[in-house]
Amino acid sequence: xxxxxxxxxxxxxxxxxxxxxxxxxxxxxxxxxxxxxxxxxxxxxxxxxxxxxxxxxxxxxxxxxxxxxxxxxxxxxxxxxxxxxxxxxxxxxxxxxxxxxxxxxxxxxxxxxxxxxxxxxxxxxxxxxxxxxxxxxxxxxxxxxxxxxxxxxxxxxxxxxxxxxxxxxxxxxxxxxxxxxxxxxxxxxxxxxxxxxxxxxxxxxxxxxxxxxxxxxxxxxxxxxxxxxxxxxxxxxxxxxxxxxxxxxxxxxxxxxxxxxxxxxxxxxxxxxxxxxxxxxxxxxxxxxxxxxxxxxxxxxxxxxxxxxxxxxxxxxxxxxxxxxxxxxxxxxxxxxxxxxxxxxxxxxxxxxxxxxxxxxxxxxxxxxxxxxxxxxxxxxxxxxxxxxxxxxxxxxxxxxxxxxxxxxxxxxxxxxxxxxxxxxxxxxxxxxxxxxxxxxxxxxxxxxxxxxxxxxxxxxxxxxxxxxxxxxxxxxxxxxxxxxxxxxxxxxxxxxxxxxxxxxxxxxxxxxxxxxxxxxxxxxxxxxxxxxxxxxxxxxxxxxxxxxxxxxxxxxxxxxxxxxxxxxxxxxxxxxxxxxxxxxxxxxxxxxxxxxxxxxxxxxxxxxxxxxxxxxxxxxxxxxxxxxxxxxxxxxxxxxxxxxxxxxxxxxxxxxxxxxxxxxxxxxxxxxxxxxxxxxxxxxxxxxxxxxxxxxxxxxxxxxxxxxxxxxxxxxxxxxxxxxxxxxxxxxxxxxxxxxxxxxxxxxxxxxxxxxxxxxxxxxxxxxxxxxxxxxxxxxxxxxxxxxxxxxxxxxxxxxxxxxxxxxxxxxxxxxxxxxxxxxxxxxxxxxxxxxxxxxxxxxxxxxxxxxxxxxxxxxxxxxxxxxx
RNA sequence: GGGAGUUUAGCUCAGCUGGUUCAGAGCAUCUGCCUUACAAGCAGAGGGUCACUGGUUCGAACCCAGUAAUUCCCA
Numbered sequence: 001x002x003x004x005x006x007x008x009x010x011x012x013x014x015x016x017x018x019x020x021x022x023x024x025x026x027x028x029x030x031x032x033x034x035x036x037x038x039x040x041x042x043x044x045x046x047x048x049x050x051x052x053x054x055x056x057x058x059x060x061x062x063x064x065x066x067x068x069x070x071x072x073x074x075x076x077x078x079x080x081x082x083x084x085x086x087x088x089x090x091x092x093x094x095x096x097x098x099x100x101x102x103x104x105x106x107x108x109x110x111x112x113x114x115x116x117x118x119x120x121x122x123x124x125x126x127x128x129x130x131x132x133x134x135x136x137x138x139x140x141x142x143x144x145x146x147x148x149x150x151x152x153x154x155x156x157x158x159x160x161x162x163x164x165x166x167x168x169x170x171x172x173x174x175x176x177x178x179x180x181x182x183x184x185x186x187x188x189x190x191x192x193x194x195x196x197x198x199x200x201x202x203x204x205x206x207x208x209x210x211x212x213x214x215x216x217x218x219x220x221x222x223x224x225x226x227x228x229x230x231x232x233x234x235x236x237x238x239x240x241x242x243x244x245x246x247x248x249x250x251x252x253x254x255x256x257x258x259x260x261x262x263x264x265x266x267x268x269x270x271x272x273x274x275x276x277x278x279x280x281x282x283x284x285x286x287x288x289x290x291x292x293x294x295x296x297x298x299x300x301x302x303x304x305x306x307x308x309x310x311x312x313x314x315x316x317x318x319x320x321x322x323x324x325x326x327x328x329x330x331x332x333x334x335x336x337x338x339x340x341x342x343x344x345x346x347x348x349x350x351x352x353x354x355x356x357x358x359x360x361x362x363x364x365x366x367x368x369x370x371x372x373x374x375x376x377x378x379x380x381x382x383x384x385x386x387x388x389x390x391x392x393x394x395x396x397x398x399x400x401x402x403x404x405x406x407x408x409x410x411x412x413x414x415x416x417x418x419x420x421x422x423x424x425x426x427x428x429x430x431x432x433x434x435x436x437x438x439x440x441x442x443x444x445x446x447x448x449x450x451x452x453x454x455x456x457x458x459x460x461x462x463x464x465x466x467x468x469x470x471x472x473x474x475x476x477x478x479x480x481x482x483x484x485x486x487x488x489x490x491x492x493x494x495x496x497x498x499x500x501x502x503x504x505x506x507x508x509x510x511x512x513x514x515x516x517x518x519x520x521x522x523x524x525x526x527x528x529x530x531x532x533x534x535x536x537x538x539x540x541x542x543x544x545x546x547x548x549x550x551x552x553x554x555x556x557x558x559x560x561x562x563x564x565x566x567x568x569x570x571x572x573x574x575x576x577x578x579x580x581x582x583x584x585x586x587x588x589x590x591x592x593x594x595x596x597x598x599x600x601x602x603x604x605x606x607x608x609x610x611x612x613x614x615x616x617x618x619x620x621x622x623x624x625x626x627x628x629x630x631x632x633x634x635x636x637x638x639x640x641x642x643x644x645x646x647x648x649x650x651x652x653x654x655x656x657x658x659x660x661x662x663x664x665x666x667x668x669x670x671x672x673x674x675x676x677x678x679x680x681x682x683x684x685x686x687x688x689x690x691x692x693x694x695x696x697x698x699x700x701x702x703x704x705x706x707x708x709x710x711x712x713x714x715x716x717x718x719x720x721x722x723x724x725x726x727x728x729x730x731x732x733x734x735x736x737x738x739x740x741x742x743x744x745x746x747x748x749x750x751x752x753x754x755x756x757x758x759x760x761x762x763x764x765x766x767x768x769x770x771x772x773x774x775x776x777x778x779x780x781x782x783x784x785x786x787x788x789x790x791x792x793x794x795x796x797x798x799x800x801x802x803x804x805x806x807x808x809x810x811x812x813x814x815x816x817x818x819x820x821x822x823x824x825x826x827x828x829x830x831x832x833x834x835x836x837x838x839x840x841x842x843x844x845x846x847x848x849x850x851x852x853x854x855x856x857x858x859x860x861x862x863x864x865x866x867x868x869x870x
Numbered sequence: 871g872g873g874a875g876u877u878u879a880g881c882u883c884a885g886c887u888g889g890u891u892c893a894g895a896g897c898a899u900c901u902g903c904c905u906u907a908c909a910a911g912c913a914g915a916g917g918g919u920c921a922c923u924g925g926u927u928c929g930a931a932c933c934c935a936g937u938a939a940u941u942c943c944c945a
Binding site: 003005006007190339384385387388391392395489490492493520524526557558563564565566568570571573574576577578579580581583584585586587588589590591630632634635638641642649650653657660661735738739741742745747748749833836837838839840841842843844846847848849850851853854 | 875882886890895897906907908912914915929941943944
């Protein structure tokens with residue numbers, strides 16, 4: 001069979017993936033084996049694959065594939081998130097393009113559109129993950145709005161409400177005036193904005209004096225109900241208890257004194273607008289101030305504002321500044337840098353708004369979640385994230401979970417006409433609950449809460465609900481807690497922390513053992529990849545260009561946990577080249593199949609090569625296992641890369657390769673296949689398609705296991721560090737000979753004679769391989785130095801290769817002199833150290849010995865060069 | 871304003887308990903090769919004031935203090 005010299009992933013990958021699916025190798029059901037479970041961070045149901053997903057899912061696939069090969073019952077649960085606000089925004093946008101306004105639709109009609117959209121776009125991302133090679137158990141695909149999942153979210157709400165952990169209250173929340181919904185603190189992005197500080201003049205009642213107040217939001221004077229100064233501020237002591245007139249509005253409001261006010265900021269006077277600022281609200285409660293809600297939900301001025309009614313908030317800001325100025329009530333304006341909150345989804349400025357919302361009381365719920373991360377019951381990689389986790393958890397605030405949206409889990413609260421309500425699973429239960437309390441409302445009287453729950457209020461149950469854990473313990477007991485969670489640090493608070501909270505509350509145990517935080521994928525200029533910048537490559541195109549394996553390697557080559565990944569297509573190219581390298585190694589070994597000569601004994605050079613390569617494999621395997629334990633994924637990949645490219649291809653295969661036209665002995669051939677097989681196994685998690693394709697081409701491998709993805713991970717064996725030391729000596733020797741060949745322009749075809757100075761310490765293990773690799777006919781021991789000849793020292797032994805006619809003797813001598821002066825300098829520094837009494841007294845024996853060896857090596861090299869120079 | 875990081879070769883990063891793993895890797899670069907697996911390759915080579923300033927130590931990329939640059943999180 002002819003195998004092409006270039007590996008073409010496009011022809012291979014779909015075929016291999018189809019085989020895996022057909023053989024159901026990713027399927028997991030509880031059995032006798034230990035479980036190894038990962039739940040996917042569910043992408044938005046209508047999302048498309050971006051580079052962040054690629055990184056994230058490559059890592060998950062790598063972990064799950066390795067676990068599968070190590071004999072675990074590996075279960076990777078895929079699924080999607082309904083992404084309440086994000087999806088609803090997309091649907092609203094789509095309807096708008098069709099000329100339909102959301103406000104013109106009934107809730108049911110809107111939901112129909114939303115489901116239609118979900119069915120049309122949902123699941124695309126999961127198909128894209130298949131291209132990547134993701135070995136999910138697709139039969140388990142979950143969606144956060146699946147009927148059973150939906151039910152678990154509602155039951156969770158009801159349960160927490162019963163426990164008194166969920167309450168309804170009027171609070172200052174973050175209001176998105178574009179999406180017309182409340183947002184959690186985590187959905188607000190603070191940006192530093194150059195804005196203006198307006199200095200407004202408030203007349204002191206009954207005088208002609210004015211008090212100047214600085215504000216960034218002059219339009220909110222419409223809602224002013226007090227002015228506050230610091231009690232320690234002597235400038236204003238005389239005003240305590242007085243009243244001032246709000247400019248333009250002409251309302252008299254009290255001057256109150258509270259430590260909250262910063263004396264240094266602005267004029268030291270603060271206007272208090274309890275309905276439109278978090279801190280003002282607090283002051284309002286403390287001093288029982290009137291609350292004037294002067295803004296509508298959409299950010300326009302309300303009737304209560306009394307002026308500018310119906311106008312947009314920022315237009316009013318400009319207008320009111322002009323009007324104040326015209327009235328002589330604007331003292332001045334200053335440029336001012338301040339932080340303004342923006343909606344994560346709609347990017348409009350958030351309004352603090354007073355409204356009735358549902359909250360989860362997080363104080364007690366969060367305690368076990370904090371404790372068990374701090375004591376490493378749940379481990380974070382990298383651990384530095386424990387700090388910010390603790391910071392957040394120690395200052396945790398109640399979680400606003402209601403959203404004024406339709407797409408999501410509708411809050412199970414039913415209101416009676418008198419305003420009382422019951423939290424219940426359905427309207428019948430609600431009626432019964434009312435009746436139990438003596439209120440005889442019928443179903444027709446009741447109205448369910450219009451709002452839905454925050455998306456994260458469903459995804460925080462993900463590791464439980466994907467196993468139907470609220471209704472059956474069977475799968476939960478087997479798969480939970482899961483092994484690893486792979487996610488972005490950005491959603492540590494949104495999601496990771498809350499899953500831990502829910503885990504302890506509902507299962508009494510952590511949801512995952514390890515959390516691996518990936519970095520953010522950035523472009524070459526260090527910018528975050530985003531749609532608006534257009535700097536994100538299309539993952540599907542990348543995979544077409546470099547193969548899924550190439551892209552996987554590219555993603556993992558430089559992504560230590562928690563570090564950002566500066567992405568560059570050339571990394572994928574490196575991955576593709578690596579695939580091709582292995583492919584060609586395979587072609588070589590495959591070609592030996594027909595060259596096996598049973599009459600041949602295994603040559604000594606091959607025997608040592610096999611011995612070394614096996615030993616080397618064990619050594620690197622041990623390093624790799626250690627790397628995996630520490631989640632140092634890119635290091636493990638690099639170790640694998642070098643093991644295959646350098647050790648196996650560049651050294652082993654060259655040593656084991658028969659001379660041109662010669663056959664190969666069957667022992668070397670079989671040994672090579674065994675080595676190759678192990679290499680493919682440890683490579684498989686990184687490059688699943690390539691390794692599976694090669695596996696399928698080799699019958700003897702298929703005898704062990706039908707597919708590499710379900711073969712057995714190599715068991716670690718002991719290794720001998722000495723063999724590696726001897727090899728490194730041999731490596732140096734080969735390099736020296738190659739250099740001599742190069743200097744003399746001697747091709748490898750021309751055989752050489754090499755001599756070495758007689759010594760007791762020389763190790764000859766690799767001599768056969770040395771002769772084979774460097775085409776050396778004779779390796780002679782001599783007792784006198786040869787001249788004229790090239791000479792070099794390897795581990796204290798001096799080697800000689802006679803000059804040929806073409807050598808530039810003077811240039812050679814100049815080089816030797818240079819080397820000599822370097823060595824003499826080096827020797828000096830070593831001797832200086834050794835003559836330092838305090839060093840000799842304090843340094844440990846091993847270090848001292850090392851220095852003495854440096855000294856003696858340098859001395860002998862110097863002697864050799866001097867002799868050579870004559 | 872509070873907190874957490876980062877700074878080592880042109881680029882991306884290792885460097886774990888202060889000392890032979892100590893200045894390293896991959897990529898890129900340069901030189902020579904289409905050598906019978908692979909030019910998506912092979913062989914060889916060059917490249918660093920470990921951000922800066924001080925300190926501790928026989929000894930510092932590593933520990934301490936300060937400075938600068940930079941990233942992120944929280945308010």
